[in-house]
Amino acid sequence: MDNRFVVSPSPHVHSGKSTSQLMLNVVLALMPAFAVSIYYFGLGAIIVTLISVFSCVLFEYLIQKFIFRVKPTICDCSAVVTGLLLAFNVPSNLPWYIIVLGSLFAIGVAKMSFGGLGNNIFNPAIAARIFLLISFPVQMTSWPLPVASRLQYIDAITGPTPLAIIKEGVKNGQTISQMADSIPSHMQLFMGLMGGSLGEIAAFALLIGFAWLLITRVITWHIPVSIFATIFVFTGILWLINPDIYADPVFHLLTGGVMLGAIFMATDYVTSPMHPKGMWIYGVGIGALTVIIRVWGSYPEGVSFAILIMNAFVPLINRFVKPKRFGAVVISSK
Amino acid sequence: MLNVLKTFKKGGVHPPENKISAVQPVEVLPLPAKVFIPLSQHIGAPAEALVAKGDRVKAGQLIAKSTGFVSANVHSSVSGIVESLEPVMDSSGYKRPAITINVEGDDWEPSVDRSPDLRKEITLSAQDIVKKIAEAGIVGLGGATFPTHVKLSVPTGKKAEMLVINGVECEPFLTSDHRLMLERSHELMVGIQILMKALDVPKALIGIEINKPDAISHLQSLAKSYGGIEVQPLKVKYPQGGEKQLIKALTGREVPSGGLPIDIGVVVHNVGTALAVYEAVQKSKPLVERIVTVTGKNLARPSNFLVRIGTPVSALIAAAGGLPDDTGKVVSGGPMMGKAVSSIDVPVTKGTSGILVIPATESKRKPEGVCIRCAKCVSVCPMGLEPYLLYRMGQRMQYSQMEVERVLDCMECGSCSFECPANLFLLDFIRLSKVEVGKIVRERKN
Numbered sequence: 001m002d003n004r005f006v007v008s009p010s011p012h013v014h015s016g017k018s019t020s021q022l023m024l025n026v027v028l029a030l031m032p033a034f035a036v037s038i039y040y041f042g043l044g045a046i047i048v049t050l051i052s053v054f055s056c057v058l059f060e061y062l063i064q065k066f067i068f069r070v071k072p073t074i075c076d077c078s079a080v081v082t083g084l085l086l087a088f089n090v091p092s093n094l095p096w097y098i099i100v101l102g103s104l105f106a107i108g109v110a111k112m113s114f115g116g117l118g119n120n121i122f123n124p125a126i127a128a129r130i131f132l133l134i135s136f137p138v139q140m141t142s143w144p145l146p147v148a149s150r151l152q153y154i155d156a157i158t159g160p161t162p163l164a165i166i167k168e169g170v171k172n173g174q175t176i177s178q179m180a181d182s183i184p185s186h187m188q189l190f191m192g193l194m195g196g197s198l199g200e201i202a203a204f205a206l207l208i209g210f211a212w213l214l215i216t217r218v219i220t221w222h223i224p225v226s227i228f229a230t231i232f233v234f235t236g237i238l239w240l241i242n243p244d245i246y247a248d249p250v251f252h253l254l255t256g257g258v259m260l261g262a263i264f265m266a267t268d269y270v271t272s273p274m275h276p277k278g279m280w281i282y283g284v285g286i287g288a289l290t291v292i293i294r295v296w297g298s299y300p301e302g303v304s305f306a307i308l309i310m311n312a313f314v315p316l317i318n319r320f321v322k323p324k325r326f327g328a329v330v331i332s333s334k
Numbered sequence: 335m336l337n338v339l340k341t342f343k344k345g346g347v348h349p350p351e352n353k354i355s356a357v358q359p360v361e362v363l364p365l366p367a368k369v370f371i372p373l374s375q376h377i378g379a380p381a382e383a384l385v386a387k388g389d390r391v392k393a394g395q396l397i398a399k400s401t402g403f404v405s406a407n408v409h410s411s412v413s414g415i416v417e418s419l420e421p422v423m424d425s426s427g428y429k430r431p432a433i434t435i436n437v438e439g440d441d442w443e444p445s446v447d448r449s450p451d452l453r454k455e456i457t458l459s460a461q462d463i464v465k466k467i468a469e470a471g472i473v474g475l476g477g478a479t480f481p482t483h484v485k486l487s488v489p490t491g492k493k494a495e496m497l498v499i500n501g502v503e504c505e506p507f508l509t510s511d512h513r514l515m516l517e518r519s520h521e522l523m524v525g526i527q528i529l530m531k532a533l534d535v536p537k538a539l540i541g542i543e544i545n546k547p548d549a550i551s552h553l554q555s556l557a558k559s560y561g562g563i564e565v566q567p568l569k570v571k572y573p574q575g576g577e578k579q580l581i582k583a584l585t586g587r588e589v590p591s592g593g594l595p596i597d598i599g600v601v602v603h604n605v606g607t608a609l610a611v612y613e614a615v616q617k618s619k620p621l622v623e624r625i626v627t628v629t630g631k632n633l634a635r636p637s638n639f640l641v642r643i644g645t646p647v648s649a650l651i652a653a654a655g656g657l658p659d660d661t662g663k664v665v666s667g668g669p670m671m672g673k674a675v676s677s678i679d680v681p682v683t684k685g686t687s688g689i690l691v692i693p694a695t696e697s698k699r700k701p702e703g704v705c706i707r708c709a710k711c712v713s714v715c716p717m718g719l720e721p722y723l724l725y726r727m728g729q730r731m732q733y734s735q736m737e738v739e740r741v742l743d744c745m746e747c748g749s750c751s752f753e754c755p756a757n758l759f760l761l762d763f764i765r766l767s768k769v770e771v772g773k774i775v776r777e778r779k780n
Contacts, residue, residue, distance in 0.1 A: 011748030
């Protein structure tokens with residue numbers, strides 16, 4: 001009998017978890033929101049998402065193969081997630097070349113130039129979204145209205161987002177109650193009946209995804225909950241001070257990119273802190289910055305800027321905020 | 335049942351339990367033709383051989399003497415003739431000084447009481463108990479092999495308040511402690527009382543995970559007739575058998591970083607150690623045999639054996655149905671912390687709790703991916719460390735920073751490597767770095 005054995009250090013068993021399995025669970029968690037987007041935006045949602053995912057995976061493959069000269073790791077599905085998230089963050093009538101440019105920025109600049117998966121400082125999809133927002137302000141802020149034109153892509157009927165309506169209205173001296181007719185009810189917001197980015201509108205579908213991520217233990221609750229709590233408390237205080245010019249906290253939670261951002265973008269492994277204490281600091285920071293930008297900034301929406309800014313603080317948070325060690329007291333070694 | 339089961343709070347994982355040999359009663363393994371008894375089966379200085387080639391020895395005879403306070407005697411486990419004093423490879427993979435004995439018959443030292451009668455009365459004083467344990471060469475049988483008499487000698491200025499008995503057996507596959515608790519329970523209880531007397535503590539807590547309900551109920555019913563002993567069922571969670579985790583689970587106390595359990599008034603001993611203590615103190619029987627689980631998914635007959643120290647692992651595997659053809663790895667110990675051996679000729683030593691045979695398909699580690707900073711290693715680390723960070727620092731040999739990040743708190747439980755979705759060799763680099771950081775710390779002390 002051949003008695004040559006494998007000798008390797010312990011442990012000799014593995015949980016079986018893998019990067020691709022985690023990424024696939026994120027993809028699955030995004031599916032309810034994608035289904036709702038297809039229902040609301042129809043053709044545009046499908047075209048934009050396919051172009052985005054395909055181009056992200058392609059750029060990852062090309063860069064790894066021909067610039068890094070390594071075996072492409074597109075099978076880990078991280079580029080698929082980036083592609084999906086980028087698509088979810090843009091309007092469903094965005095021309096194809098802008099999407100491809102965004103994908104190139106996400107994969108090429110935000111991810112690969114830092115060394116690829118695991119090394120990027122900023123969330124690739126968020127970085128690309130902001131790059132596009134600054135480069136193509138018109139195309140990036142023409143929001144197709146849900147259900148209105150399911151069979152059109154570029155020429156879909158567009159309208160403002162609820163956040164833009166409020167920003168504009170307050171600027172023109174209207175009170176929130178005067179705008180009541182033009183902004184959707186809380187229930188409509190919850191169901192996603194508003195103008196907005198392709199995948200950010202339907203709070204209920206994104207919350208189903210959140211539940212899936214928690215059940216499969218892909219993420220912990222800390223980051224999303226700390227963001228929700230901060231936004232709720234912060235906008236709640238403002239609303240109590242003056243409900244005429246500040247929208248109520250539930251409105252703030254259900255509009256714009258809060259749900260998508262808090263559940264899927266801010267929880268990106270690479271660009272978020274490593275343990276609960278740091279996650280709270282990060283989440284509170286994102287929540288506070290979001291409200292500040294929405295209420296006092298020049299953009300109606302601030303989630304992506306808030307996440308990008310807090311991404312930059314993550315290395316610092318990881319460095320200075322440490323988990324509670326077992327046996328907190330140190331017996332000095334003399 | 336609304337009361338929540340006790341466990342330690344921070345970190346931990348739950349690997350598949352695979353306790354396939356749990357129902358197999360302990361069988362006495364036939365004597366091998368030859369035994370190889372290493373002189374260093376414990377933490378501390380190796381023992382010094384007292385016999386020469388050609389000497390005739392009896393089972394239970396002292397053949398190597400402890401060479402310091404932290405060291406342990408070694409006794410012959412068989413009767414026969416000393417064949418050589420050449421080094422022999424042990425489960426560490428190194429050749430170490432050992433005594434090879436050709437087995438002839440089964441003659442025991444006359445002082446050893448081998449009758450099955452239970453001796454309950456403890457007549458010796460605390461001091462004599464510790465002396466007797468030291469003479470018997472008893473070490474921690476849970477796997478750490480720290481000399482037991484050292485743990486029982488409480489340093490001046492410290493006071494033991496409580497004895498914790500480790501019946502957790504959190505390693506998957508292993509069942510030797512489980513069987514011991516079922517089959518040798520009376521002796522175990524007396525052994526615990528001896529330890530309580532040696533430490534002068536009124537209370538002993540036995541921690542057992544609820545995947546051994548028969549052991550829990552059996553010992554609970556016995557505990558009524560032995561004063562001061564209490565059985566505490568625990569939730570199944572690895573590494574609850576770690577000393578610090580077990581104390582935390584049972585008492586809520588935390589051993590300070592760099593400290594010992596005695597710093598918070600606790601002493602922990604394994605159930606196997608307690609049984610060895612009983613035999614040494616009540617029966618004058620030194621530590622020459624132990625219960626070993628031989629197991630594996632493809633093994634014909636996963637079993638628990640009572641084995642003489644020094645028996646080659648190959649004899650155990652043969653008795654368990656032989657080595658399966660597709661074997662890729664043989665581990666001395668459990669799958670989480672055991673050591674892979676390069677040959678099955680290595681001997682069973684005092685610290686061998688099990689032999690695990692792993693099929694070829696599950697033997698090789700998957701290639702390393704890249705860290706995606708998912709933080710799972712941080713969340714499962716029972717010591718509250720950041721394995722991903724220590725791994726990176728270890729690769730860059732940043733040892734002084736690693737000391738600040740408390741790398742020496744790591745007990746190498748392997749939860750981080752087990753959990754890592756990128757299959758990073760987290761523990762490998764942490765383990766290597768611990769050696770280097772340990773050197774730095776020792777140099778500073780000198």
